[in-house]
Amino acid sequence: MPLIPRLNSLWRNLFHKDRVDQEFNEEIQAYLDMLTEANIRQGLSPQEARRNALIEVGGVEQVQERVREIRMGQFIETAWRDIRFGVRALVHSPIFTIVTVLSLALGIGANTAIFSVVNGLLLRPLPYPESERIVDVWHTPPQQSFPGLDRFSVSPANYLDWKAQSSTFEQMAIYGYAGLSLSTSNDPLPLIGATVSSDFFSVLRTNAMQGRTFTPDEEQPGRDQVVVISQALWQRAFGANPNIIGQTVTLNSRSFTVVGIMPAGFALPREADLWVPLGWDDKERQTRSIHDYIVIARLKQNVSLQQAQAEMSTISTRLEQQYPEENSGWGAVVIPLHEDLVGDIRTALLVLFCAVGFVLLIACANVANLMLARGANRQKEIAVRIALGAGRARLIRQLLTESVLLAVTGGLLGLLLAVWGSRMLVRLGSLPNSGDIGIDTWALGFTLLVSFAAGIIIGIVPALQFTRTSLSETLKQGAGRTGGSPMKQHTRKALVISEVALSLVLLIGAGLMIRSFWKLQNVDPGFDTSNLLTMSVGLTPIRYSEPHQQLAFLDRVTEQIRAVPGVVSVGATTTIPLAGGGSTQPFSIEGRPTGTVAEQPMAQTRYISSDYFRAIGIPLRQGRFFSDQDRDNSVPVVIISEAMARRFWPGENPIGKRLTPSFHVKQGAREIVGVVGDVKTSGLDVDASAMMYLPYKQAPRPYMSFVVRTASNPESLVQPVSRAIYSIDKEQALTDVQTMDQVLMQSLSGRRFNMTLLLAFAGVALVLAAVGVYGVMNYTVTLRRRELGIRMALGAETRDVLRLVLRQGLTLTLIGVGAGLISAYALTRLMASLLYGVTATDYLTFASVSAVLIAVGLLASYVPARRATKVDPTIALRTE
Amino acid sequence: MAGRQVDLLQGTLDLLVLKSLALGPLHGLGVSHRIAQITKGTFKVKPGSLFPALHRMEESGWLQSSWGESENNRRAKYYRLTAAGRRQLETETQDWQRISFAITSALKAT
Numbered sequence: 005m006p007l008i009p010r011l012n013s014l015w016r017n018l019f020h021k022d023r024v025d026q027e028f029n030e031e032i033q034a035y036l037d038m039l040t041e042a043n044i045r046q047g048l049s050p051q052e053a054r055r056n057a058l059i060e061v062g063g064v065e066q067v068q069e070r071v072r073e074i075r076m077g078q079f080i081e082t083a084w085r086d087i088r089f090g091v092r093a094l095v096h097s098p099i100f101t102i103v104t105v106l107s108l109a110l111g112i113g114a115n116t117a118i119f120s121v122v123n124g125l126l127l128r129p130l131p132y133p134e135s136e137r138i139v140d141v142w143h144t145p146p147q148q149s150f151p152g153l154d155r156f157s158v159s160p161a162n163y164l165d166w167k168a169q170s171s172t173f174e175q176m177a178i179y180g181y182a183g184l185s186l187s188t189s190n191d192p193l194p195l196i197g198a199t200v201s202s203d204f205f206s207v208l209r210t211n212a213m214q215g216r217t218f219t220p221d222e223e224q225p226g227r228d229q230v231v232v233i234s235q236a237l238w239q240r241a242f243g244a245n246p247n248i249i250g251q252t253v254t255l256n257s258r259s260f261t262v263v264g265i266m267p268a269g270f271a272l273p274r275e276a277d278l279w280v281p282l283g284w285d286d287k288e289r290q291t292r293s294i295h296d297y298i299v300i301a302r303l304k305q306n307v308s309l310q311q312a313q314a315e316m317s318t319i320s321t322r323l324e325q326q327y328p329e330e331n332s333g334w335g336a337v338v339i340p341l342h343e344d345l346v347g348d349i350r351t352a353l354l355v356l357f358c359a360v361g362f363v364l365l366i367a368c369a370n371v372a373n374l375m376l377a378r379g380a381n382r383q384k385e386i387a388v389r390i391a392l393g394a395g396r397a398r399l400i401r402q403l404l405t406e407s408v409l410l411a412v413t414g415g416l417l418g419l420l421l422a423v424w425g426s427r428m429l430v431r432l433g434s435l436p437n438s439g440d441i442g443i444d445t446w447a448l449g450f451t452l453l454v455s456f457a458a459g460i461i462i463g464i465v466p467a468l469q470f471t472r473t474s475l476s477e478t479l480k481q482g483a484g485r486t487g488g489s490p491m492k493q494h495t496r497k498a499l500v501i502s503e504v505a506l507s508l509v510l511l512i513g514a515g516l517m518i519r520s521f522w523k524l525q526n527v528d529p530g531f532d533t534s535n536l537l538t539m540s541v542g543l544t545p546i547r548y549s550e551p552h553q554q555l556a557f558l559d560r561v562t563e564q565i566r567a568v569p570g571v572v573s574v575g576a577t578t579t580i581p582l583a584g585g586g587s588t589q590p591f592s593i594e595g596r597p598t599g600t601v602a603e604q605p606m607a608q609t610r611y612i613s614s615d616y617f618r619a620i621g622i623p624l625r626q627g628r629f630f631s632d633q634d635r636d637n638s639v640p641v642v643i644i645s646e647a648m649a650r651r652f653w654p655g656e657n658p659i660g661k662r663l664t665p666s667f668h669v670k671q672g673a674r675e676i677v678g679v680v681g682d683v684k685t686s687g688l689d690v691d692a693s694a695m696m697y698l699p700y701k702q703a704p705r706p707y708m709s710f711v712v713r714t715a716s717n718p719e720s721l722v723q724p725v726s727r728a729i730y731s732i733d734k735e736q737a738l739t740d741v742q743t744m745d746q747v748l749m750q751s752l753s754g755r756r757f758n759m760t761l762l763l764a765f766a767g768v769a770l771v772l773a774a775v776g777v778y779g780v781m782n783y784t785v786t787l788r789r790r791e792l793g794i795r796m797a798l799g800a801e802t803r804d805v806l807r808l809v810l811r812q813g814l815t816l817t818l819i820g821v822g823a824g825l826i827s828a829y830a831l832t833r834l835m836a837s838l839l840y841g842v843t844a845t846d847y848l849t850f851a852s853v854s855a856v857l858i859a860v861g862l863l864a865s866y867v868p869a870r871r872a873t874k875v876d877p878t879i880a881l882r883t884e
Numbered sequence: 885m886a887g888r889q890v891d892l893l894q895g896t897l898d899l900l901v902l903k904s905l906a907l908g909p910l911h912g913l914g915v916s917h918r919i920a921q922i923t924k925g926t927f928k929v930k931p932g933s934l935f936p937a938l939h940r941m942e943e944s945g946w947l948q949s950s951w952g953e954s955e956n957n958r959r960a961k962y963y964r965l966t967a968a969g970r971r972q973l974e975t976e977t978q979d980w981q982r983i984s985f986a987i988t989s990a991l992k993a994t
Contacts, residue, residue: 028935063932066932
């Protein structure tokens, strides 16, 4: 039976048993009836005729049972026979089996590993009930002040208005990040905390695993000293103490009562250790222009994202009119939480998924070629079987069983690879939500499906080819020349050409990533990154609420660090460049129209110590740095970046001009005393924006990061410098103690991850393609041995033979490269957002990668070509 | 050697069914009658062994079935030989001739 009707029959037998049974019932009833009629015709009475017929049939049920058994058994039996035969055939040629199983294991394993990441991050829903209804609501900032930014955090007053006026949400809650340090008997433990409104947990529909979450009255200042901790923190810091609920812990020098433990996997915001109530006072509730919070909400049942978005747009417009001073230009955007959390990683993952799929396709093409080559040896066996009456479909099925067997074995082995691979991916990529990544049933199903598909792909071409051969042709062929019909040669060449084309696409993708990375690494960040140690301290409000306390801490710590041997200089700032974060504020320029706050221009703002620029190595362009004379009672001053000078004072000298940052209106206009070089702050791939620096001494902040320039390897100073800071106050937790090189590394980690993987895949593809070219050329030489022998007998030089074979290999490679260039041209634009400084169709990359591939193709043909020149004409001719 | 005996019998039945269908499609009762007719009544195949055989051979791809009208306007399932079935008939015929020749010679031997 041909394959399709056979599958159809299996389907019916397995899943439509009732219909099959019913049909058989009809069949046997007809038999009974006809037999009865026949008996009547022979002269029996109707009753007797019927009775005789029933006796002859002998129990309809038993017959039906036997038929049923047979129908099922037959398919399984055939399959089992094919599998046994396949195993025997594979064991018979162990090298072939090992090579194919390994290459398929590599291909399938890589696919499963990437799939486990895609599944964990993109496909699987978040671990909250009905999580598809949870959304983030962000502000959209005015574009003239924040060009290119499409979402912005929210201010308390706007959130309260949104919550009161919206009707498309079941619930709306708000949270903010809070660095908290937990006092322990040793050094304080820096933790990632969130301040949350009391309904935060009910938006996520998640209750505490033990204890409770917050009540609405705990949002009141004074009653807010309660804390909910994560399961991970409970185990890490409290040894999973079962009596932790109700106990008191010290956070930022204040005591809090533990009221609940969240279940494992509850991680919003990402990697949060604990949650405390917001505790807004009246002043904070009315703050409209300081955007510090993130709003989450749960859509009402049957409300679409578009409806919610429409309503939020209406509310924002209303608020713009109501509070033009603070709100004009500020809109709102509703984004599904899942999309928000996954973010930019989507494109990268999809590109990697495509890449790894290509690798598998190349591996399949290679294996198919191997099978074709091996089939040449089996041609005889198959021809004999056809001669003995085996049907073509039956043989195809047998051959496919064999290739699926190979692929599934490869897949199982690949699964082991994938277990290891997905762990490595998580480590390498520091992926979000990494608890969800692993080999689960979905990944298993995926592997099985891919294995089957691979089995069919590698088996179908050889199977169709072998069974098409005419009997006489094969049997006629002598032992020396096994199977090399021109048809088969075409197929093998086509397979190799597609291998070359696919690997070219991968190589170009990897090449573009490498070029981007290289360009990024050569971007000047604007300061000296070598021998630089950085760390941050958030001062606890209870001891450092007063500005003079904050300044005293800054002074004493700076002094202590400077005294550490090996330290060259020390500076302090509010945010380390490239480490993420930073604040932006509006400002007005003296002598120009002020306008409302919403209309004012914006600039990134940093508060620094007077030694900061010298310590980090930001160059002075004009004017002067801050000095210790810029203090509380002296003239208010500010230093601006070149980008800010260019943007607001083009062609003018900004020194001596005055501006007023909106957070410091009380101190009046500040005089610009210096212009410094631009610094990359949000990332090496983001252009430096306008930046203004204010001296700590005139505008103290309760948080500071230190940059410590060291004489030698900064890592050796981590301990002494930490000691120096803790010697001032051992309750102020140090966070993010790392060298600038580590900061840089981290800012590039996403790109490094993509580049490394793509490069690895492209490398594997290149090797596979080279093996493919080698295999086909080697085979060609074997087939043409006689012709080459004659040529050499007729006086062809070694050089001529070499050229002849190389030309053929080159032709294959060139066609592959041509096809690959066209595909790459169409495909690489999908990864444009992952690139930096190169276009997706960068001709330099296209050209150099093509050159590499052509060289590899030539090299892979060279070995067979050398072999061709070693052909001994007498032997070659004699073997015929 | 009970196993071989069963095999032989099953082979015989298959051969008879294939042979009876070689002239054209038949329904179950038709096959049974045709076998009785061509073996001159030596073999009478009962439904208990006929139907399992028909279905097994259909699953093996030797037969194909379809519903049709019987001579008395009754709906009945007809079986026909496929190409594979014809080849099978040839092989089994040759096998049978070899066996029957061998057995006959053996019995004649003194």
